[in-house]
Amino acid sequence: MRKDLTTRLEEFKQRYAAQDQVQGRTIKPPVEFIGEEVLEMAVAALLQGENILLSGGKATGKNILADNLAWLFARPIYTVSFHVNTDSSALIGTDTFVGGEVRLRKGPVAQAAQNGGFCILDEINMAKNDAVAVMHSVLDYRRLIDVPGYECIPMHPATRFIATMNYGYAGTRELNEALVSRFTVIRMPTLHEQQLRQLLHADVPGASEEHVERCVGLFLDLDQKAVNGEISTHPVDMRGMIAALRLMTDGMRPRDAIAMGIVNKCFDEYEHQLVQDVVMTRFV
Numbered sequence: 001m002r003k004d005l006t007t008r009l010e011e012f013k014q015r016y017a018a019q020d021q022v023q024g025r026t027i028k029p030p031v032e033f034i035g036e037e038v039l040e041m042a043v044a045a046l047l048q049g050e051n052i053l054l055s056g057g058k059a060t061g062k063n064i065l066a067d068n069l070a071w072l073f074a075r076p077i078y079t080v081s082f083h084v085n086t087d088s089s090a091l092i093g094t095d096t097f098v099g100g101e102v103r104l105r106k107g108p109v110a111q112a113a114q115n116g117g118f119c120i121l122d123e124i125n126m127a128k129n130d131a132v133a134v135m136h137s138v139l140d141y142r143r144l145i146d147v148p149g150y151e152c153i154p155m156h157p158a159t160r161f162i163a164t165m166n167y168g169y170a171g172t173r174e175l176n177e178a179l180v181s182r183f184t185v186i187r188m189p190t191l192h193e194q195q196l197r198q199l200l201h202a203d204v205p206g207a208s209e210e211h212v213e214r215c216v217g218l219f220l221d222l223d224q225k226a227v228n229g230e231i232s233t234h235p236v237d238m239r240g241m242i243a244a245l246r247l248m249t250d251g252m253r254p255r256d257a258i259a260m261g262i263v264n265k266c267f268d269e270y271e272h273q274l275v276q277d278v279v280m281t282r283f284v
Helices: 003-015 020-025 036-047 062-072 088-092 108-115 129-133 193-203 209-227 238-249 254-261 269-282
Strands: 052-055 077-081 093-098 101-106 118-122 160-165 184-187
Touching: 003 036, 036 052, 036 062, 036 184, 052 062, 062 118, 062 160, 077 108, 088 093, 088 108, 088 129, 101 108, 108 118, 193 209, 193 238, 209 238, 209 254, 209 269, 238 254, 254 269
Parallel strands: 052 160, 052 184, 077 118, 118 160
Antiparallel strands: 093 101
16 A cells, blocks of 8 residues: 555544444454555545445455455444345434433444444445435535434544445345435456455465366356356355355365355256356366
């Protein structure tokens, strides 16, 4: 990372030290993000007080980057995984009884605002309108949460929001212009062969070079077929590939490990056979 960014990052951490009660949420990611240029852009934006939206296809490292950014800034991390039933109360909080009184049980967005955390909004393009609407005042210059019946929750100066999104998943939708304007957007590039190799070695340090090379080749083959429209993106699954590599390292036969991690995720019989044929070119 550039020296000037490193210096400013250290100044940020000294200025906004995390409180003791949330230290348990400052978690070191299992692997480092691979991609210096993208990392520098994200760090620079966050230092300027911006919120960032990470967009891109599968297996481009969006969540890994988000986790690494929270660790680099030494901030507690709060995660919201959006789905069709996520509403405003899941973000801000709900009423609860404490000592005979009605109080607000804060949700992840409110907790991040209070504690200066990094809030990861995972798959934000699956959010419903009412869930998105409550985020507008949080993400713009007002930086506050207005909860009916309670006092406004001001935003800690260290609080940042990192959203991720994939296109093409079931249930996803176009983000409205008002929401997008509140983010700076980073389009995540596709991982190249050398980056894939580094990622697999980092995730499964005990894996043999032969198994890593075959997994990298298989992943690239499947990704190319998905790009060409020959198969869906279901088998282009980095988590599944890592799981398969771990099973191989533990002694499972490679083809069985790949079947469990990749092939069996294709529930369409025709696609299942196509993926199986690709696997056979790499794992005899």
